[in-house]
Structure formats: structure tokens, C-alpha cells
Amino acid sequence: MSSQQIPEENLPVEQGTAHGAVEGAGDPFADPGLPAHKPRIQDIDERAANRSERAVALMFTLSMLATVGFIASYVIFPVDKIVYIWPFGHVSALNFSLGLTLGLALFLIGAGAVHWARTLMSDVEVADDRHAIEATPEVKAKVLADFADGARESALGRRKLIRNTMFGALALVPLSGVVLLRDLGPLPEKKLRKTLWAKGKQLVNMNTMEPLRPEDVVVGSLTFAMPEGLEEDAHDFQSQIAKAALMIIRIEPDNIKDKREREWAHEGIVAFSKICTHVGCPISLYEQQTHHVLCPCHQSTFDLSDGARVIFGPAGHALPQLRIGVNSEGNLEALGDFEEPVGPAFWERG
């Protein structure tokens, strides 16, 4: 709509009057009202309206066909069938056809509805004035009187024993729901405080599944270890390794700044929990030049040469260190469990 074509009745009334004749202008801010309604081609030409009807029906029919296609591809394609489709590459035929047909089915319903509304449904402008939300004074007075009647007849104000016990009953009922929450699972008991590590457990290399020997671990290397006796196909493997996972690195003993870390190490070989103390992400982005370990989730950074102290990020505690030594066979072994719960600051390690 360009400003050149504003209909006559929409223009301020003083337009066209001679200069200076302001007093006869009336209200210059008067509501000009709605512009005159203009018909669409479908309102005038019945054949055009029929064409629109067919177009909408065609879109709805195509949508139906797409849904049939969706069901058909679900039945036809095996889940591991891979086809080459440019420009996506080698994709799953099932995923591709399901997405395409369902997308078309939904889009065509929407497109048909929009085309129907724009070309065939009434497009006459209708003004619907707002009305007051407030109730009439009579209704208000009636409600208040009814409420007062009820309060008087129930005698709640006078029989305080009934009122108070009723409040008590209503307050206690939700407790049954709270108690049922106990059925969400077994209590953690000591599980969050203990891991599989114990005195005498050998450190098993997670690559070779062989016990680690001190001479295997060179300065600058990174190795992951799990406690001996834990099998990868055991039913509780995931929940056990989630607590017991260990990072093994070696630092020249002179470069270890923390006294306790040096004492708990074996000739500079240190073992730290792999579980971040912030929210428990597995953390092993180890930079061997700085001995920093970065957590990929929230960028907490720990200095493994200084007792795994937090040097950046939201973590609240140093990574727990496992005290290690060498057994009579010359393999690395744990000298006990972690001193504190591993992972997120569980009840502030109370």
C-alpha cells in the first residue's frame, strides 16, 4: 500500500480546505474507521474459487499419500539399509524416507490450510470491541451474600475444632505422595563413598587388560586403569567403572609441588580419579606439557602436578588421588580406597 492511494474517506477532514480555516476542522484525530473491503478473485470468479478448492484438495491428498509412503517405507526398508543420496552421502534409507514423508505429510496439511484460509474462507474485516471484565454490581453483591450465608451455616468460625482438624487432615494428605517417592530406587547407602579400589588391588591397563608395571609408564604418557577383578561384561561394570576410573600419569618427582601427592605416588607415577568433581563428567583432556587436565563439560581445570588443585572453572574440590605402590610381582597396586567420595561434591564430602 503506497501513501499515494489512501482512499478519500481515510484522509483528515481539513484536507482541501483553504489555508487558515482551522476552526471548522473538527477533531483531526477522529477514528478514520476501516478501509473499504476489497474482494479477492475467488470472491468474484467462481471458476477461480473452484481452482483454489482443487489446489487445497490436492495438497491434502498429497499429504495422505505421504503418510501412506511413511508407513510403506517403515515396512519396506530394513533398518541397516544404506543408500547413497546426493548431497547427503551414504545415509540410512529408512531414516531418510521416514523423515522425508513425515515432513511432507505435515507440511502439506499446513500449506493446504493456509491456502484455504487465504483464498476461500471469508476475509471480511470484523471489529470486535473489547468489553469490561468486571462483573456487574448485582452479581458481585449476590456472590458475597452467598459466601456469607455459607460461612454462617457451616459455623466454621464458631466450631474451631472442626476447622483446625480439617486443616490438619488436608495438610497431611500430600505426605502419602512424598512417602511413595521412596520407591524410586534403593537408598545409596555407602555406595557413593566407596569404590572398588582396596588395598592390594592391582591397576589394570584398560587397553591391554594386563596389570600395569611402573616401567611401562613413561613421563608424558597417559594411561587409564581399572581395578583388577572388574570384568567388562559384568552386569555392574558401568556403575563400578563410573566411580573407579583412573588416570595414570608420570611426573618427575622434583616437579610435583604437592607434598602429599609426592608421597602417594610411586616414583612420580600418580593416579587420579577420572571423574570431575563438579558434575561428574569423565575428564581426561590431559596436557602433558603443563600437567593440566581440562573437563570438557564446564572447563574446570586441575593441576595434576599440584595435588590436582582446581585452577579454573566451577569445580569445588581437587580430584581425589589414589595412593599406589608396587607389589611383590612388580605390578602397580592400590594401597587403599580413595580417601574421599569421588565425583561431584556429594553433600560437601561430609
Place this chain on the structure above:
Amino acid sequence: MKKLSARRRHPLAAVVVLLLALAATGGLYAAFAPAGKAQADETAQSLAIDEGKKLYSVGCASCHGSGGQGTTDGPSLVGVGSAAVDFQVGTGRMPAQQPGAQVPKKKVIYNQAEIDQLAAYVASLGAGPITPTKSQVDPSGADVAKGGDLFRTNCAQCHNFTGQGGALTKGKYAPNLEGVSAKHIYEAMQTGPQSMPSFPDTTMPEQEKKDIIAYIKTVNGSESESPGGLSLGGLGPVSEGLFGWIFGLGGLIAIAVWVAAHTAKAKKS
């Protein structure tokens, strides 16, 4: 004979004698040289070390010190081994262009012969990981599934699940592994370049390194399957969400604008 002795005072006689003597020496050398072949390898090796030392003095000594002992600008090269040199120089990381958070991969400026000479020199400074042979890094026949398992245990925390790389602290990063040669991947695991820790044969045997190489080559190959369609860089929910917000919602907004911009009125105003 008489004729010959008669000409012994000829002005060209000295020249003829000299030529004969030279031919005899050359012939004798040619006859006896093969006998000395046993020493040839050692000679070639020390020759490579000498040549490498020359290259080193020109290209490396300013940061790593005249004898590879290291300076404040560069670490000591004693004991890094030939594999480290082959990786660092062979991927163009060394010689470094400028100091920074991390020395990036760039155009390789030495040819393989020169890299081998440099590696021979640095290896002579102290024992370290040796450049792997072709058969050591060849991933054919390796266990790709086991390689994937090992990759997720040891490498994926920094290099992402399919080796697309990722960010570390203070501008450092784990590079993308796509297109990196099998030899250089092997050497990186063996030597632990820059921030990367090493995975020596004692904790990750040679066969497991091959499995990992096979996995990287398989998931990034042109034949690798992507059942979900576009992998969008293989970076996970960040790039997928960005794509959804920009192209999904953007497309819907564009359609809505197109619908509203086209009036259905018979008389266009």
C-alpha cells in the same frame, strides 16, 4: 718394445704414463670397492647424521640449542627420537613460524630425504622412539571395532568421537585427524607432540595403534556411512542445534514472510 723405449723422451710420454696410472688406479678401485660394502651402511648413516647436523644448525639450532640441549625458546631434543622429528618436520609444524599457544600444521619445507637426515641427527643425540616402518603403520587387516573402542577410551576426550578435533585451554587445541597420514598418527601416539600425552608401546601395543589408525581411516573415509544424513562436521549437538535454529526456523520465517507479502486481493494495491 724398442719402439716404445725409443719414444720415452717424447714430450707426450709423461701424459701417457699419467693416463695409464690413473686408469690402473680407477680399475683397481672399481675391482676392490665392492669388498668394502659391509661398511657402506654405517658410512651412509654417519653421512646422514653429518648432513642432518648441517641442516639442524641452519634450521633448528636457534631455538633448540647448538647441540639439541634446548633453550628458553625450545625444548631439549635429547631422547625425543627420530619419530618425533619425522612427525614435527613431516607435518610442517617444525620449524615453527612464531611462538604461540600451539605450533600449527603448515606447509612442509623439507623433503623426506632431508627430514630423514635431521631425524638421524636428532636420534644420535639420545635414544628415543624410532620412525615406524611402512608395515608397522599399515592398518589393513586391523580390527576397526576394537580401534573404535580404544579411540573412545584414549583419544576421543580431546579429538572428538570421529577425530574432528576440539578445543583445549588457553588457545590450545586438539587438531582434526582427517587426512593425517597413518605414519604421522602412529608417530603422534608414540611421541606425544606438544600438549598431547604419549601412548608408548608399553601401555598401547603396536597392534592397538594399528586398530586406532584403521578406525580413524574408516570413519572419515568417503565410503563411511552416516545413517542420520548430514553429519555437519561430526561435532554433535552444537552444530546440529545451530543448523536447526538457522535453517529450520529461518526457513519457516521465510515462508511466513512470503505468504504475508503476497496479497490475495483481486485488485493489487
